[in-house]
Amino acid sequence: MTERSPMLPPERTRTLALASALLRGVAAAGLGLGSLAVLVTVGWISSPYPDSGPGGALRAAAAVWLLAHGAELVRPDTLSGVPAPVGVVPLLLVAGPVWLAHRAARDAAEPEEGRPRPSQAGAFCAVTAGYLLVAAGAAAYTRDGSLRVVPDTLAFPVALVVAGAAAAGVWTAAGRPFGPLPSWSPLVLQETVARTLFRDRAEAACRAAAVGTAVLVGGGALLVAVALGRNAAAAQESFLALSGDWSGRLAVLLLAVSLVPNAALWGAAYGLGPGFALGTGATATPLGLTGTPAVPHFPLLAAVPEQGPGTVLNWAALAVPAVAALALAWCAVRRAAPADAPRAQAWSPRETALVTGLGALGCGAGTALLTAVAGGPLGSGALAAFGPVWWLAGPAALAWTAGIGVPAALLLRLWRLRERGWAWRRDADAREGAEDTGGAEDDGNVREGADGNDADAGPEVAEETGKPRRWWAPWRTGEPGDSTVQDGPPGSAAGGPAPAGGTPEDDPGFEPYDFLPTDPWHEKETREARWASLKRGSGGLMADFPARIPAALRSEETSGQPTDAKLGDAEPADAKSTGAKSTDAERADAKPADADGRGATP
Numbered sequence: 001m002t003e004r005s006p007m008l009p010p011e012r013t014r015t016l017a018l019a020s021a022l023l024r025g026v027a028a029a030g031l032g033l034g035s036l037a038v039l040v041t042v043g044w045i046s047s048p049y050p051d052s053g054p055g056g057a058l059r060a061a062a063a064v065w066l067l068a069h070g071a072e073l074v075r076p077d078t079l080s081g082v083p084a085p086v087g088v089v090p091l092l093l094v095a096g097p098v099w100l101a102h103r104a105a106r107d108a109a110e111p112e113e114g115r116p117r118p119s120q121a122g123a124f125c126a127v128t129a130g131y132l133l134v135a136a137g138a139a140a141y142t143r144d145g146s147l148r149v150v151p152d153t154l155a156f157p158v159a160l161v162v163a164g165a166a167a168a169g170v171w172t173a174a175g176r177p178f179g180p181l182p183s184w185s186p187l188v189l190q191e192t193v194a195r196t197l198f199r200d201r202a203e204a205a206c207r208a209a210a211v212g213t214a215v216l217v218g219g220g221a222l223l224v225a226v227a228l229g230r231n232a233a234a235a236q237e238s239f240l241a242l243s244g245d246w247s248g249r250l251a252v253l254l255l256a257v258s259l260v261p262n263a264a265l266w267g268a269a270y271g272l273g274p275g276f277a278l279g280t281g282a283t284a285t286p287l288g289l290t291g292t293p294a295v296p297h298f299p300l301l302a303a304v305p306e307q308g309p310g311t312v313l314n315w316a317a318l319a320v321p322a323v324a325a326l327a328l329a330w331c332a333v334r335r336a337a338p339a340d341a342p343r344a345q346a347w348s349p350r351e352t353a354l355v356t357g358l359g360a361l362g363c364g365a366g367t368a369l370l371t372a373v374a375g376g377p378l379g380s381g382a383l384a385a386f387g388p389v390w391w392l393a394g395p396a397a398l399a400w401t402a403g404i405g406v407p408a409a410l411l412l413r414l415w416r417l418r419e420r421g422w423a424w425r426r427d428a429d430a431r432e433g434a435e436d437t438g439g440a441e442d443d444g445n446v447r448e449g450a451d452g453n454d455a456d457a458g459p460e461v462a463e464e465t466g467k468p469r470r471w472w473a474p475w476r477t478g479e480p481g482d483s484t485v486q487d488g489p490p491g492s493a494a495g496g497p498a499p500a501g502g503t504p505e506d507d508p509g510f511e512p513y514d515f516l517p518t519d520p521w522h523e524k525e526t527r528e529a530r531w532a533s534l535k536r537g538s539g540g541l542m543a544d545f546p547a548r549i550p551a552a553l554r555s556e557e558t559s560g561q562p563t564d565a566k567l568g569d570a571e572p573a574d575a576k577s578t579g580a581k582s583t584d585a586e587r588a589d590a591k592p593a594d595a596d597g598r599g600a601t602p
Helices: 010-046 054-067 091-109 120-144 152-173 187-194 196-230 232-242 246-258 260-272 299-303 312-336 349-374 390-417 420-428 439-451 459-465 524-537 551-559 573-578 584-589
Strands: 073-075 084-086 276-278 282-285 288-291 386-388
Touching: 010 054, 010 091, 010 120, 010 246, 054 073, 054 091, 054 120, 091 120, 091 152, 091 246, 091 260, 120 152, 187 196, 196 232, 196 260, 196 299, 196 312, 196 349, 196 390, 232 246, 232 299, 246 260, 246 299, 260 276, 260 299, 260 312, 260 349, 260 386, 260 390, 312 349, 312 390, 349 386, 349 390, 386 390
Parallel strands: none
Antiparallel strands: 073 084, 276 282, 276 386, 282 288
């Protein structure tokens, strides 16, 4: 009996599953709050001159935990008596609460054997409600502390951050599906999202936007590191002046580390051009630092450029958004023109430009969002504006990545398609005006032209077969003028022997011969071309799996491909069946079957 779970009605089972998800949300919030409270308590214990008791330390820990979710704090005890806001969120602290809420929702919605699982909507609501319940209690606990929470910020952005992390967890538990859309959405939109073509383009645009934003932020971090290296003495002096004991210096060091992502975003905004505000009366840009900055003593702020016009080193920061735009273009072209796929699968210039432009739009939106949370007010006077301006940084990122990324993507696509390795894939190109005819029809035209003489088919046959023009094999180019076989009098058999005492041209029955086609139907390149054309003509509805060789033909491929054979040397079926071989005299007496007297098979 202990190995069996009790039989419960469905309503009670669903209630227990929702209760378990609610407890998961409470546990996730409690774990994040408890971890930060332990860290603050250790700092309070090790401090030789604590300003308050353990209650004050715990209230400060709860306030900092809510600040990590985006809540705005207020310092009521100031020298002027006016409460001062604290709106700069240490972005490194955000990673812990977001990851805990994400994991709680993922575990609640993930199916497990022997455990009831709530619906996806139920898991999301239960985990979010449990987490926000603890956040509301922490906000009420900080009302009598040195840092108080502004009540309006509990709904936005605290609730939004928790809900977003929980939704991402439920989406991860479901396998990260991309669609289908809800039934109430328009049918045209549902059909568009269901197409493989749309999902591929959307994924490529999102990936390019993420790469461009990451390179932009990384370049900003590099700018800050270089600036701190140049002003290392000022940063060290500021660090030692803030505290005289090791516990205080450790607290300053931890705060500086938690603000490193903020400094990277400040550097990215500086490289983009709009720069960042150092108070209400000063702005730092690559062109120079204007106004009178109100900069508090802090080690990371030693990287702020000196007051005055910018130098060549300051202008070098403009290379950061240029590199980010090139990285975005490279990521988009990797999907637009992959090196290991036939040329028919390459996107058109319009699609490449569109996907790159959407990636630039995503990069601009991401930069605006990140720079909005990287700064904030630190007071009610001169420090009311501190950090980058999001509505300037976002459009600047969009302008840089779109202005450089789109042309660079088109050039990279052209370069990839003009590489030497792409020459043999030209057979996959659809003709102008017949893009959706399918690879089978194209290949049929090639075979039809090869049944006669390639010289009569013209250069189109050489383009369709995809064979490069070779001086030693002119029959593959379709140019009769380049043929190494000399024409003879009509009426002679193909491949006839030379008469005694002379050359083949002296034989009155001599006639130039042609070769059998060397492009079998099941060749790998031809099969890939047909498959790519069929996939393109399906409008994105065809599944993504490569064309495979049929089992019946795999043995024939391994045995080897037939070599070029002369039409004049071909043997009739009855001769092969009896084992007899045609002689040179019989081949010489053979008459052409076509009207033009060329390419006849005996």
